[in-house]
Amino acid sequence: MVRPLGILVGLGFCMALVFALVTTVWTMATTPTEDPKNTPYFWQQEPRPANLPSSGPFAQFDRVQLQRGFRVYKEVCAACHGLNLVSFRNLEAIGYSEDQVKTIAAEWPIQTPSVDPNTGEAAMRAPIPTDRFPSPYPNEIAARAANNNAIPPDLSLIVKARAGHQDYIYSLLTGYRDVPAELPEALRPGVGLSYNPYFASLNIAMANPLTGEGQVTYDDGTRATPDQMARDVTAFLVWTSEPKLENRIKTGWAVLGFLLIFTILAYMSYRSIWAEKKGR
Numbered sequence: 001m002v003r004p005l006g007i008l009v010g011l012g013f014c015m016a017l018v019f020a021l022v023t024t025v026w027t028m029a030t031t032p033t034e035d036p037k038n039t040p041y042f043w044q045q046e047p048r049p050a051n052l053p054s055s056g057p058f059a060q061f062d063r064v065q066l067q068r069g070f071r072v073y074k075e076v077c078a079a080c081h082g083l084n085l086v087s088f089r090n091l092e093a094i095g096y097s098e099d100q101v102k103t104i105a106a107e108w109p110i111q112t113p114s115v116d117p118n119t120g121e122a123a124m125r126a127p128i129p130t131d132r133f134p135s136p137y138p139n140e141i142a143a144r145a146a147n148n149n150a151i152p153p154d155l156s157l158i159v160k161a162r163a164g165h166q167d168y169i170y171s172l173l174t175g176y177r178d179v180p181a182e183l184p185e186a187l188r189p190g191v192g193l194s195y196n197p198y199f200a201s202l203n204i205a206m207a208n209p210l211t212g213e214g215q216v217t218y219d220d221g222t223r224a225t226p227d228q229m230a231r232d233v234t235a236f237l238v239w240t241s242e243p244k245l246e247n248r249i250k251t252g253w254a255v256l257g258f259l260l261i262f263t264i265l266a267y268m269s270y271r272s273i274w275a276e277k278k279g280r
Ligand code: HEC
Pocket: 072, 073, 076, 077, 078, 079, 080, 081, 147, 150, 151, 152, 153, 158, 162, 169, 172, 173, 199, 203, 204, 205, 206, 207, 209, 210, 233
């Protein structure tokens, strides 16, 4: 009695498998394959290398470039993006003096929320060096209202937060293109969006921020082309996302050096300890 039952159950399983195979093949054969051109993936581009001095095994910051990048942030990006993890006084690390930092904070176009010392009411005041870079919007609703329902993200850690890191940020900033003629209707930018093949959905709610040469005045004589400004502000954002990058690289090399010396010492002691036994 048990045997025919076992055979029946086995047969049932085999039938289920055959049924699954047939239906899978059938759906595969009858579903029309989607044209890859209809997916954003087809139009997306790989980030181009930003070639910054802060990349690679000998990474370091070019302080002059960081100061140029800070200028771009200050004069262009700060109108929409905060740097909520960076204080004004941190700028001393990229070569500004204490007095310069004080002036930069005092003249910052965006005020910091504060309290009126006489009435206790909410008020705004100019930032001081210990303040973080303020967000231009009091809250997310205001940020959305001003930007076509998209929130300009805080840029402090943006280089770490996006795949492709500095290459992505640089490519995005220099990646605004005309909409290709063959782009399907569904992928075309809607009202207030701009076509940018480096952005995940192809259409970004940030209009091209770096539009023309000389938008920012550099005092070191570098030509402020959009490509140069994009590179410089990206270098600055690499610094904000990892200000101690140079220390990390230096420590890494010191550790490697130590391990190398230690390996040589270990090998030499091995040779001398076993010298007798091996008859040398
Ligand atoms: C007029 C306001 C405005 C200015 C000026 C501006 N941005 Fe934006 N930015 C936005 C908005 C809005 C978004 C969100 C876009 C979205 O989600 O579609 C954004 C998004 C971004 C992103 C994130 C993209 C992503 O992958 O999510 C980066 C990086 C960025 N901006 C960098 C910059 C830099 C650098 C500058 C200065 C050169 C700058 N922005 C200037 C409004 C602005």
